[in-house]
Amino acid sequence: MQVIPGSVHIPNASQVLAHLTSKQIDLGSIWGQGMSKKSDASDVLGNSPSHGVIAREQAPRYQFLAPQFDNLPEELKKQPRWVVWRAEGGAGLKPTKVPYDPTLSTYRRASSIDPQTWGTYEQAVAAYMEGGYTGVAIVLDGDGIVGIDIDHCMIDDEPSLPAMSLMHKLGVEYIEVSPSGTGLRGFGYAEQLQKGVSGNLDGLKVELYSNKRYLTITGRVLKSGPFARLNGFTDLANTINANKVSKPAGVTATGTQEERLADWMGQVFSGDFYHDSLRNLAGSFIASGMQPGAVVSSLRGLMHSSRGRHDDRWKARMSEIPKLVDSAVKKFSPEVVDHSRLLRPTANAANDSEPTTRFKVLTAEQMAQAEFIKWTIRGLLPQIGLAALFGPSGSGKSFLTLDLSVSIASGVPEWYGMRVTQCPVTYCVLEGEGGMGKRVVAWEKYRGQKMPDTLRFIAQQFDLTVATDVEELAIAIRSAGGANGLIVLDTLNRATPGSDENSSKDMGVIIANTKALQQLTGGMVLLVHHTGKDESKGMRGHSSLFAAMDCVIGVVTGKGLSWTVAKSKDDVTGTLHGFRLEQVVVGEDEDGSDITSCVAVSTAPAFAQCGSKKLGQNQQIARDVLCDLFNCNPDGLLITYGAAYDAVADAMDVEPKRKRERAKKTIATLARYGMIEMTDTHIKRLPALGD
Known part of the structure; x- marks a missing residue:
């Protein structure tokens, strides 16, 4: 029997490449998604050691039956409602069958209610044969074809008598084995149900569907007759629903912990019960030591995969997930480290041998010999890490980011006087994607040269908080030659739809998955972001975002446009660089009017040149003293001229009689640099001053 490996086996810790907050990623998941050999996964994701990932040993391995296309029923082959699917899921968890559009060469999720994401039978087979998928599936759309699913009824590769008896009672003439090899699936004709039904009947786990659902197909037939009109299909659905109503809420699972988790997840996946199941799952995950941010992301992923209608009830339960996790943390979070276990003597202690550890303790001399930072833009962007470029709306930050990206991809000698090291750039256009084409034309026309092939663009939307999106994005970038380069996400807000930027938990998920993307691809990830309502306070959102960045570039408005280094690990901040937006005509519309766009052009002030x-x-x-004065004020924004002049004068190492005069001139220079604003009565802090 040909099988396809599932998505949760981790061969060893060295093969685990990253820990995405919402799901674990491992090579087993890549194999389970249909790649033809293990080396394919290694080639896509690289062969580097684990990036701080906790690997699970002896994780269960799920397997799926490969489809036998010759046996698939003609009644389904002629339908234009086919999709392909992949087994996806976290390590140690049962995989989810995620549907994908078979008509595209790049992965796009399919929907059982969106015909634009379906294809023909031939397209689904072709997509499956190209690799990357676990199987094929058909979408039911209420045209009279219905499906019956009975789980866990195969014993020693033979169907149980109760399961076959139920199929016989219904009059099912086409019966096959499900992809897991443990269940049965039947098809026939019957009246449409108001909604799908899932429940227990005489010890069998039975699901009935007629519309807005996709069902996987294997062609592993037990009975291959033509589709028949079923007997009592609606009556059976009513009986199952009556059994569920006669029980309490239905979310109090019994049995082993694994069985309880399976029940709760199944209730969310079917759409039958949300709140209590999500609450119980949150408590179980937190009690096991799982990080709160990872729990939030995992539960959101489970909700996104639910077969229930994504209606107002679904949205309400989705929005309350952070509160459920907060409550679980207060009740179940393990807070005390077992020091006795950590300090327990080892078997080798008597021999004075050193215990084996992955941590290496270095001397100061060894630390001094560590490799210095390598730069993509000297003093600004390191080759590896996370960075952000932020500014208010309409400040030209996307034009500036595009100019930066082209400069890096083409390997110009300098950008604003700073030495550039060439590398590939992948620009993810998530905001204003309709205008990016005009920006490309404008840049090429103004500069008189073509953009390099080492600059690539991605215009499809994705969610940075969804692990599978991050995995697929990393694979696409590496496959296109973008590894160990710069990845631009423009903007962070559009890359994290539905997230609360001010929430520490949501921002924790965003940061963790951004780091995961960086680890999967190498190089640098640059987030283009907005300022908050108070521009002087810098980037919008939780402060942990600024803390996680290796470099932060801020666009400053006021007297013209400029950008400054708001944060740089291991280099100076506070330097101001002026630029302007040069308008360029890129074409004409149907009325003969000019179509224009802009290019970010350096204004090359004296203080931005290479030598100074x-x-x-x-x-x-003066900058440091003013920062201290602003920070001591309650509002952090205004100080008096007298206080500024006195404090700066006292700190300067000049002749006493010249101190105050020098202090005034130096503060005026900082104002010309755009770091402060000198009003009629006070000195006002600007973002370029820094902290």
């Missing part, structure tokens, strides 16, 4: 990029000694002293 950094603040002078007195300017740096």
Whole structure:
């Protein structure tokens, strides 16, 4: 029997490449999605060691039957409602069968209610044969074809007598084995149900569907007759529903912990019960030591895969997931580390041998010999890490980001006076995607040259908080030659739909998955982001975002446009670089009017040139003193001229009689650099001043 490996086996810890917050990613998941050999997964994701991932040993391995296309029923082959599917899921959890559009060469999820994501039988077979998928499936759309699913009724590769008796009673003439090899699936003709039914009947787990559902197909036939009109299909659905109503809420699962988890997940997946099942799952995951952010992301992923209608009830339960996890943390989170276990003597202690550990303790001399930071843009963007470029709406930050991206991809000698090291760039256009084509034309026309092939664009939408989206994005970038380069996500808000940027938990998921994307692809990930309502406070959202960045670039508005380094690990901040938006005509519309776009062009002020990029000694002293004064004020924004002049003068190492005059001139210079604003009565802090 040909089988396809499932998505939860982790061969060993060295093969695990990243831990996505919402799901574990492992090579087993890549194989389970249909790749033809193990080396394919290694080639796609690289062969680097584990990036701080906790690997699970002896995880269960799920297997799926490969479809036998010659045996599939003609009644289904002629329907234009086919999709392909992949087994996806976290390590140690039962995989979910996720549907995909068979008509595209790139992965796009299919929907049982969107015909634009379906294809013909021939297209589904072709997509499956190309690799990357676990099987094929048919969408039911209420045209009279119905499906019956009976789970866990195969014993030693033979169907149980109760299961076959139920099929016989209904008059099912086409019966096959489900992809797991443990259940039965039948098809026939019957009246449409108001909604799908899932429940227990005489010890059997039975599901009945007629519309807005997709059912996987294997062709592993037990009975291959033509589709027949079924007897009592609606009556059976009513009986199953009556059995469910006669029980309590239905979410109090019994049995082993694994069985309880399976029941709760099944109730969410079917759409029968949400709140109590999500609450119980949150408590179980938190009690096991799972991080709260990972629990939130996992439960959201489970809700997205639910077969229930994504209506107002579904949205309400989705929105309350963070609160359920917060409650679970307060009740079940393990807070005490078992020090006795950590300090327990080892078997080798008597021999004075050192215990084996993955941590290496270095001396100061060894640390000093560590490799220095390698830069993509010297003093600005490291080759590896996370960065952000932020600014208010309409400040030209996307034009500036595009100019930065082209400069890196083409390997120009310098960008704003800073040395550039060439690398591939992948620009994810998630906001204003309709205008990116005009921006490309404008840049090429203004510069008089074509953009390099090492700059690639991705215009499809994705969700950075969904693990499978991050996995697929990483695979696409590496496959296109973008590994160890720069990845631009423009903007962060559009890359994380539905997330609360001010929530520490949501932002924790965003940061963790951004790091996972960076680890899967190498290089640098640059997030284009907005300022909040108060522009002086920098990037919008939770402060953990700023803390997680290796570099933060802020666009400053006021007297013209400029950008500054708001944060740089291991290099200076505070330098200001002016630029302007140059309008370029890129074509004409149908009325003969000009179609225009813009290009970010350096205004090359003296303080932005290569030889004098950094603040002078007195300017740096004045900046630090002013920061301290602003931070001591309740509003953090305004200080008086007298207080500023006195404090800066006292800090300067100049002749006493010249201190105040020098302080005034230095503060005025910082104002020209756009770091402060000198009003009629006060000195006002601007974002370029930094913290």
